[in-house]
Amino acid sequence: MTDKLAIFKGKEIRRTLHNNVWWFVIVDVVAALTDSVNPAGYIKDMRRRDKELAKGWGQIATPLAIETSGGKQKLNCANTEGIFRIIQSIPSPKAEPFKRWLAKVGYERVQEIEDPELATKRTRELYQAKGYSEAWIEKRMRGIAVRAELTEEWKNREVGESREYAILTAEISKAAFGVTPSEYKQLKGLDRENLRDHMGDLELIFSMLGEAATTEITKAHDAQGFDENRDAAHKGGKVAGDARQQLEETSGRKVVSNDNFLEQTEKQKRLGRE
Template sequence: METKLVVFQSKEIRRLLVDNVWFFAVVDVIAALTDSDKPRDYWYRMKKRELDASGIELSTFCRQLKLESSDGKKYLTEMASTEGLFRIIQSIPSPKAEPFKRWLAKVGYERVQEIEDPELATKRIRELYKAKGYSEAWVEKRMRGIAIRAELTEEWKNRGVKGEPEYAILTAEISKAAFGMTPGEYKQFKGLGRENLRDHMTDLELIFSMLGEAATTEIARKQDAQGFPENKVAAHKGGRIAGEAREKLEVETGERVVTSENFLVEPESRKRLKGKKP
């Protein structure tokens, strides 16, 4: 399963890819369409109102899936596919409903295109980062990091690591060894909520993240690590390679690589994250 954020009229909506089908967090959709500051309460009342009026239980259009919340933890969340959302939003009296339907249809169609031509997904990711103001140099590093991460998770899969939560534990092992913090601690240090940590890393932070994961992949292959325990050892070793390189650079420059800066803060953090023009 793959989690991503999409944006509708400046409102972030969490979605989860399950068997090539996008499922969207219903409470996020309600927040986007109603501007309610309590979308969960709105959703509860809406379900009750619809049940009383038509006898239809809107939850039947949903699946309970684990999704990361603003505190960094994962909770079971009611999520709906594109088809399910089309029915749910019929019960939302909002002038945004029609443009949302068009947006939703476009998002679903883009996924079909990406399945047929994976290069389109890469192109869209690049365009999204550039639209947010990231530099070409930063985007290149971010895209390379995504490829290295995908290679690592594929290696774990082939070596008997059983998906989540084992991937998360191994990732935390690499991060702790490379930066002295787990991803959750790192996000807290940067003042992030449910934002993607790597979207708020500087060039150097991205480079050492890549080094830790690339080293872990290579060690797992060379040592033929099998199962979770052996891959956890490989993850620690790979993370330490990045950690030792980071520490040596910090000694030479007199500056810490790990920074609390993020892309949410203007202007200095953005300047640093954007890096130099290639």
């Protein structure tokens, strides 16, 4: 686990990375949102008031080792979902902006379920706000659609979610680029950021090719279960890998690099303003 601090409204919120997910010290969050001189007591009162919160407290709060002035100690922590649930039970005016934001996010999610095109539009707007070019966004959005089609195939072919999806994705990446996604992130100096949001044009294109080829091979061979789909993933990734190597040999330039596309874009913009 890696201990770090998050800053909120000038207050330090201790957090720790546990099972690759950020967990936040509950007493710190409550202290930041209530200014209570006794946040631990505030939490007890809050649980007494909110019976449903008290019922689910065992699923929300997890004791994790956190660095304190007296050394490492076990403190109750919650992941992002748990923290949001706790915020809902805080009557403090400081919590109201978060509650309004959560209501807005929930409303937007309902809208997106009713009209999936809204989700695509909002994703595009988010990338635009981050400074990505329209050409890059088009490739990224197409890649999202290709990925969705592949995971839908896996879902319908007796492949378990999460861990098995990650293994199959790593199989494609290893065959396409010679590195797994985690190795690729290390190469680019990324931590928890989305790898594909930091890929350049060719990296996105070969990612799409590997996943699109895997989808086609999976359908053509009617792959069922994890083992057959892993074989299809390797073959699909190899299609992209062979194409990548041919391009690299012809152009004399490597596709896989430690370049961070978003950082490069922001640097170019800064140079343009100088």
